[in-house]
Amino acid sequence: TLNRPGARKGKPHASSFGIVLQELFTGNLEAGWSLEMNGSLVLGQEQDSLGGGFDVTQVMIGEIAQVSIWDRAFWHTEVVDMAACHTLGRGNIFNSDTDELEVYGVTFKFVDVESFCRSPNHYYMILPEEQTLSESNDQCQMLKAPLAVPNDATDNDHLTEELLPYEQLCSPGKDWKQWLGISKHEWITDREMCGVAKGNIITLSLSPCTSEDFMCSSGQCTDQHFRCNLDHGCTDGSDEVNCGKVEVGDEYQSELPPAGPKGSVLKLLQELILLRVVGIDDISMAIDVELQVVLTWIDDRLTLRHLSVSRGGAILTKDEMQMVWTPKYQLMNLESGKMELLEQSIIITTANNATVSAFNNVNRDLLYPGATNNLSIISHYTARFTCFFRFFGYPFDVQSCTIDVRLPSTYEEIVEFSEEVIIHYTGATDLALYTIRDIMLGSDSGTNKAVLEFKLHRRPGVVMLSTFLPSSLLLLVSWSTLFIKLEALNVRAIMSLTTLLVLYTLFSNLSSSLPTTAEIKLIDIWFFFIISLLFVNIMVNVFVRNEVTPRPSPSVKRVTQVRPMLQEDLPPIELKICVS
Missing domain, CATH: 2.70.170.10 (Neurotransmitter-gated ion-channel ligand-binding domain)
Incomplete structure (x- = not known):
């Protein structure tokens, strides 16, 4: 027995549910075995004594049709035909269609046998509770069923016929009914059950969800992959609650590594x-x-x-x-x-x-x-x-x-x-x-x-441009002093010495950017080589001699002084004209 606290306006309500199954006979009927027919069969009412002991609270509310008793077992094909409404399926010992029955307080009506094979579109589930359209839609979704909407006049008559017995139950103020609820609720145990002591509160859920579904707190079913995926799959957001990913036992010790x-x-x-x-x-x-x-x-x-x-x-x-x-x-x-x-x-x-x-x-x-x-x-x-x-x-x-x-x-x-x-x-x-x-x-x-x-x-590109190229140009500048006139010793000496000083400054700046190690580097060898060449060039400019080669003496020749000839020194000129 479970009491649900506050099921209807805070009032506790007790509900008892019990199913009793008793096996009377199992096996094949043999000759000589007989079923004593000294009792009474009552349909729709539990009898606590032979033909009596009736209780109004134990009345069945529903429909009864095609109750039959046979004296044999059925073949598989016979069961399929009766379930599909292809045959009437009347028992040869007893059947409610032809045998005379005493009827008390029930309504009789005759229907076609095909009406028992109702399609899902014509099967109505009536919930005698006053709800809004939105609440009704949510309730039907929890039951995995759509709202009932008749397609034609026949469906409308059928739906009206189904609703008429509940006409008085849906009146305002009718709060006699108590629902288990398609959702999760807390219950108080009236006795010890399932390892839970009496008086404790436990949470129970009721829903049509399958094992592949997750049941939301509202009773809605959603796919398991929506559970704890940082995106609400339930309208109430309950699929993102209690998303712990690790479960450890009492004997687990986090300081000890697991074994392989x-x-x-x-x-x-x-x-x-x-x-x-x-x-x-x-x-x-x-x-x-x-x-x-x-x-x-x-x-x-x-x-x-x-x-x-x-x-x-x-x-x-x-x-x-x-x-x-x-x-x-x-x-x-x-x-x-x-x-x-x-x-x-x-x-x-x-x-x-x-x-x-x-x-x-x-x-x-x-x-x-x-x-x-x-x-x-x-x-x-x-x-x-x-x-x-x-x-x-x-x-x-x-x-x-x-x-x-x-x-x-x-x-x-x-x-x-x-x-x-x-x-x-x-x-x-x-x-x-x-x-x-x-x-x-x-x-x-x-x-x-x-x-x-x-x-x-x-990457040597930067070093090549900032070191090798300038040092090579300085070497060319130093060599160019060898083509300056020997008389310009100061020019040659200053230029060659300046190139050496500039090269040494370049080498010093580069060395400061590298760690100080005793290891000789290729860049050091290069600078030592260039410095040596510049030093040799300076030595050449300093020690070269400015010597003039003597010219040979000219040969002695006799010079005869010539006096200019005057007019008086010229002989007289005779002019002779011959006339013929």
Whole structure:
């Protein structure tokens, strides 16, 4: 017996429900067995004594038709024909159609046998309760049935005939009826039942929902995939209530790691994701990176709920994260311990082997075993790692950097890294001064250590333009002094010495941008070579001699002085004219 508190205006109401089944005979009828016919058969009323002991509260309210008794069993085809209204199905021992019956307080009417095979469109469910159109529509949806609307005059007459017996019951103020309710309600137990003591409050639900459906608090049915999917599938929003995803037993200890399959060592699937390289410090030999560490494992001690593979999986709340065991690890090669945890979350990325919860569970949520579903802890860091640079090949050097993840020593022979490791890089390949290549799992990786290794290839273009090209031009300027006249010693000396000083300043500025190491670099060899050439050029300009080659003496010749001839020194000229 269950009492529902406040079912009708706060008044408690008691309802008793009982079904009594008694098996009288099972088997084939044999000769000699007989059914004593010294009793009375009463239809629609329970008799507490032979032909008497009637109770008005035990009267059947409904319709009775085609009550028959046979002296044989039926073939399957006969049952199908009678259920489909193809045959009348009258019993050869007794049938209510032809045998004479004593009738008290009931109405007789004759109908066609086909009327018993009613289609769903003509089957009306009457709820004698006064409701609005919206409330009626919601109530019918809870019962998975549409509102009754007659299609023709016959349907209208049928519906009117069905409604007439309830005409007086729907009058205002009629509150005699009490409904169990297609929804969830709290009940007070009148006696101990199902392990619940007397006087306790329990929640019971009543609905037409199947095991594939979720029952809303209002009684509405919705598909299970709408349960706890961050989108209301119930009109009252109850599908997004009580969305806890982890269920642990009383014996669960979150500080103890689970065992692997068949009691073996627990294997952690590791995924190292280098999101981006924030900065590279050549002077301090360190790199600033942003990375994610993902560890995946299975905990067979858990029972999981509300899982989904869409939207990246189911995310646990902070309280649920504290309920379950999570693996610990260390980032080893940090510079001065510089690390910041930006975000950490646990997700369940699978939804395998779903089973329906126990029948007496009000919510009827799907349950998932922890032994077949993966838990993944995702940690998002920004950190500064040390990286030992080798500068011999500068500016054509290639640096090798690592990120080391190590399990604590207390996990030895209990928790190990699996052999399968997933490595990703999602950032830009070409940085300002380097190119990132060859991202792989380091050779030092093992069962308790994972090493992410990558190469930094320096981009020499800037160094070529800012160092090699200017130094080559300075060398040409210094060589050009060899083509200046020897008499201009000051010009040649000043120009060659100035080029040497400018080159040394360039070399000094470049050296200050590199870490101070005892290792000789290719750029150092280049500058030593150029400086040596400029020094030799200066020495040539300084020690070259300005010597004049003597000219040979001219040969001595006799010079005869010639006096100019005057007019008086000329002989007289005779002019003779001959006339013939």
